[in-house]
Amino acid sequence: MPIIEAKGLARTFTSRKRGGRPNAVHAVRGIDITVADGEIVGFLGPNGAGKTTTLRMLTTLLTPTAGTATIAGADLLRDPVGVRRRTGYVPQAIGQTQGGTDNQCKVTEELLDQAALYRIGKDEARARAELLIGQLDLGGLGDRLVKTLSGGQRRRLEIALGLVHRPPLVFLDEPSTGLDPQSRSNLWGHIRGLRDGLGTTVFLTTHYLEEADALCDRVFIIDHGVIVADGTPDELKRRISGDVVSLRVNGDAGKARELLARQPVVRDVAATGDGESGDNRDGDGGALRLTVFHGAEALPSLLRVLDDAGITMTSINLSRPTLDDVFLTMTGRSLRDDSPSAAQPADAHPAEAQLAENGSDRG
Amino acid sequence: MTFIDDTLTVFRRQWRLSMRNPAWVLIALMQPVLYLALFGPLLTRLPAGVLSGGASAGTGGGGTAAAYKFFVPGLLIQLGLFGSTFVGFAIISDWRSGVIERFRVTPVSRLAIMAGRVLRDVVVLVVQAVILVLVGTAFGLRAPVTAVLVSLGFIVLVALGLASVSYATALALKSEDAFAPLVNSVVVPLMLLSGIMLPMTLGPGWLQGIARVSPFRYIIDAMREAFTGTYGGTIMLEGVAVAVGLAIACMWLGSRAFLRENT
Ligand SMILES: Nc1ncnc2c1ncn2[C@@H]1O[C@H](COP(=O)(O)OP(=O)(O)OP(=O)(O)O)[C@@H](O)[C@H]1O
Ligand SMILES: [Mg+2]
Numbered sequence: 311m312p313i314i315e316a317k318g319l320a321r322t323f324t325s326r327k328r329g330g331r332p333n334a335v336h337a338v339r340g341i342d343i344t345v346a347d348g349e350i351v352g353f354l355g356p357n358g359a360g361k362t363t364t365l366r367m368l369t370t371l372l373t374p375t376a377g378t379a380t381i382a383g384a385d386l387l388r389d390p391v392g393v394r395r396r397t398g399y400v401p402q403a404i405g406q407t408q409g410g411t412d413n414q415c416k417v418t419e420e421l422l423d424q425a426a427l428y429r430i431g432k433d434e435a436r437a438r439a440e441l442l443i444g445q446l447d448l449g450g451l452g453d454r455l456v457k458t459l460s461g462g463q464r465r466r467l468e469i470a471l472g473l474v475h476r477p478p479l480v481f482l483d484e485p486s487t488g489l490d491p492q493s494r495s496n497l498w499g500h501i502r503g504l505r506d507g508l509g510t511t512v513f514l515t516t517h518y519l520e521e522a523d524a525l526c527d528r529v530f531i532i533d534h535g536v537i538v539a540d541g542t543p544d545e546l547k548r549r550i551s552g553d554v555v556s557l558r559v560n561g562d563a564g565k566a567r568e569l570l571a572r573q574p575v576v577r578d579v580a581a582t583g584d585g586e587s588g589d590n591r592d593g594d595g596g597a598l599r600l601t602v603f604h605g606a607e608a609l610p611s612l613l614r615v616l617d618d619a620g621i622t623m624t625s626i627n628l629s630r631p632t633l634d635d636v637f638l639t640m641t642g643r644s645l646r647d648d649s650p651s652a653a654q655p656a657d658a659h660p661a662e663a664q665l666a667e668n669g670s671d672r673g
Numbered sequence: 674m675t676f677i678d679d680t681l682t683v684f685r686r687q688w689r690l691s692m693r694n695p696a697w698v699l700i701a702l703m704q705p706v707l708y709l710a711l712f713g714p715l716l717t718r719l720p721a722g723v724l725s726g727g728a729s730a731g732t733g734g735g736g737t738a739a740a741y742k743f744f745v746p747g748l749l750i751q752l753g754l755f756g757s758t759f760v761g762f763a764i765i766s767d768w769r770s771g772v773i774e775r776f777r778v779t780p781v782s783r784l785a786i787m788a789g790r791v792l793r794d795v796v797v798l799v800v801q802a803v804i805l806v807l808v809g810t811a812f813g814l815r816a817p818v819t820a821v822l823v824s825l826g827f828i829v830l831v832a833l834g835l836a837s838v839s840y841a842t843a844l845a846l847k848s849e850d851a852f853a854p855l856v857n858s859v860v861v862p863l864m865l866l867s868g869i870m871l872p873m874t875l876g877p878g879w880l881q882g883i884a885r886v887s888p889f890r891y892i893i894d895a896m897r898e899a900f901t902g903t904y905g906g907t908i909m910l911e912g913v914a915v916a917v918g919l920a921i922a923c924m925w926l927g928s929r930a931f932l933r934e935n936t
Binding site: 369370371391394395399401407409410411412413414415419423424426427428429471541598 | 677685689690693694767768769770771772773774777778779781
């Protein structure tokens, strides 16, 4: 039996502005999610896609406006306490509410209090707190007030809080936001260890596609409250069926785009530009992204087409599709494009780095 | 029972947090102590009989003893009124930091999240009330121990109800900017109509009429009666009935609202 089975889960927020008509936000529009025991599942989507709302429904914090779910054997609506007993939740650190730690508490006190809420005995709680402090690299911070922690240390404490009771299922909402690369890979190791050692099922949201790629057995992509794709990272990449050719032309990119789109080996052409303004759809930025069958063989013929038309290129790059390409294809935008203000990694994978570069040398 | 265990778990955490800065417990006493020091002496000069208007007539003459037997119960109620209605502010910041949601996803009783806090507030208020009575004694209050215990009982009832409503309201509003004016506009008239500073019987008929709606009016009268050493009269019965009724109604309302607040 799957550990998460959600059917038609939906949530609409109605906010009433003074004097105005009620304003409905359809945050999640009837999604189905099935997760098997012991899976590590990634939940991807741009800002405002409905990830947090979904997690808050699955953790009994928010009543769904429609739909049902069974979580770790307990019915979401009829047995919320059963769900709470068997799940852990690490909330998003930034949002309407924060990650859930109290400035005036000490690190160890937070862990012990959390254990008490799950009615874990004192000695056992102490042992688990110590273990988690070690595992999440909080050594030596046990007696520090939370308000004195760095952002990443605080985040690691919040993650530890969600794991104190060793739940069979844990929801992590952007666990790695604010972590340095080393803490992040340490966290990945810890998550894999949870699954391999305790059989824990992990359901996590992330904006870091390389995180989903490296860590997750399966990913769901959500956009505008709808699941637009799900599968293993490899399946999704294969679904794009083709390789990605990124190139930059001098001059008439619009014409280049037209020419290339006519080639039978080209499945799809998109202008990538700097990715921030919407005005580069016609390719005036000069950067194009092609999805091509058998890229290596197709490349020479594509070059010839452009050459014949007198269009020269400044760069060309052939790569296997990444999850970001999947994302781009599924949602029509790159994960990085959506919100410059959101916490985004500076150390993104090559496809993203290239986009950033393209942007800077034009400006 | 799990609800009681959960309440105690929450209470222990909140108590520990309060004791991290115990100075606040004393700072909250500044206001009533200032009243005691700077306003109380005015009352000692009033002619005999003026202050006994609201309570039983047996107080006898004016002077220091009568003044403080009149004034300290008023200050105790004022302390309870302010101390318990303002607790809601803390839960707004707890909500914002995510602590409330963190507790809500654990199997702990959701009502205990509020009850543990209310219990902490009651204990803090009782400590403050005891200190206030001791300070009052230093100024010249002479009250029977039973009267002090009865007053503490009233304070506990008031705090149980008002703190519950305060938490539920604050959590529904989720904004200090909305909560502060709301609290002030409720508490200040209630306080003025309760006859904390001067007996309501000094007022014109219409004011006395309005004052009848303030539940604290009855509670204060009962406390003042206790301070004169009478415990069995109608005034006491009325006071107890109002205090218990108020506590039950407010706790019921507060917990319902607190549980409904699910988003
Ligand atoms: N309490 C609320 N009232 C009104 N609208 C809300 C509320 N909570 C969320 N929304 C809206 O629902 C949508 C989904 O929000 P949600 O927080 O689930 O997004 P998300 O995928 O987690 O985004 P992010 O990556 O930024 O965390 C957004 O449009 C948001 O504005
Ligand atoms: Mg979110």
